[in-house]
Amino acid sequence: MRSPLQWCAFLAALMVALACVSPRAVAADVTVPILVYHHFDATVHDEMTVRPGTFEWQLRYLRTHGYHVIRLRDYVRYRRGAGPPPPPHAVVITADDGRRSVYTVMFPLVRTWGVPVTLFIYPSAISNASYAMTWPQLAELVRSGLFDVESHTYWHPNFKTEKARLDPRRYRAFVQRQLVLSKAVLEHRLGVHVDLLAWPFGIYDPDLMREAGAAGYVAAVSIERRPAGPKDPLLALPRFIVTDHDVGAAFARLLDPAPKHHPSQAAPKGSR
Numbered sequence: 001m002r003s004p005l006q007w008c009a010f011l012a013a014l015m016v017a018l019a020c021v022s023p024r025a026v027a028a029d030v031t032v033p034i035l036v037y038h039h040f041d042a043t044v045h046d047e048m049t050v051r052p053g054t055f056e057w058q059l060r061y062l063r064t065h066g067y068h069v070i071r072l073r074d075y076v077r078y079r080r081g082a083g084p085p086p087p088p089h090a091v092v093i094t095a096d097d098g099r100r101s102v103y104t105v106m107f108p109l110v111r112t113w114g115v116p117v118t119l120f121i122y123p124s125a126i127s128n129a130s131y132a133m134t135w136p137q138l139a140e141l142v143r144s145g146l147f148d149v150e151s152h153t154y155w156h157p158n159f160k161t162e163k164a165r166l167d168p169r170r171y172r173a174f175v176q177r178q179l180v181l182s183k184a185v186l187e188h189r190l191g192v193h194v195d196l197l198a199w200p201f202g203i204y205d206p207d208l209m210r211e212a213g214a215a216g217y218v219a220a221v222s223i224e225r226r227p228a229g230p231k232d233p234l235l236a237l238p239r240f241i242v243t244d245h246d247v248g249a250a251f252a253r254l255l256d257p258a259p260k261h262h263p264s265q266a267a268p269k270g271s272r
């Protein structure tokens, strides 16, 4: 047993030791799964549809298994050396394309469970396409304080197709317009600061990454089934597409493919 004085000395030594660990050393093995949702419906039509009950099961799983849902913005700030490291078992939730079901289904559940979500929106669809949200709905999500709205380009082009179709000068102008206009419209319409981007169809290359940086984006997300780690460039962070099949062991594996902690921590009794 240590005396209170010994404890004080021990804690002081511990704090000095922790202060000596450089942020880079701490950063070395921090990985964060970034999840991407698209559409919510009671009936599963395709791989992009998640049923409301499935989404709620996933939110409950995250809560009961010690996961912390953090804002994508906070992970990016940390990666840029401007913010603290994420808490243990951090997860990011995003949703692409601005579907109406984000407002009708996802919003009430997100409010109930109090988790932050980053939306990637292509403004040409908003208050325009029948499947998309309206500007007032998006504004309401922003006002809730739970949603960040970021860019998914202006009209969600396939940059591979456009590159093959256009001459290099036109293609470059096209890319710049998609990146700049989306950010400008979202900022103007919603009064938010937009500097994160989701690559349409997950398509990116070094030229596109350079253009995104020049257009004022500090990070961009793609689609690859692995957690984001320190080796991933900020302008190409991987994300998992969440499907309706991602329940039970499949969801547990998605979040933690090789659990290092004790199973009793990972699966409290009666929470399956």
Ligand SMILES: [Zn+2]
Pocket: 096, 097, 152, 156, 200, 201
């Ligand atoms: Zn999309």
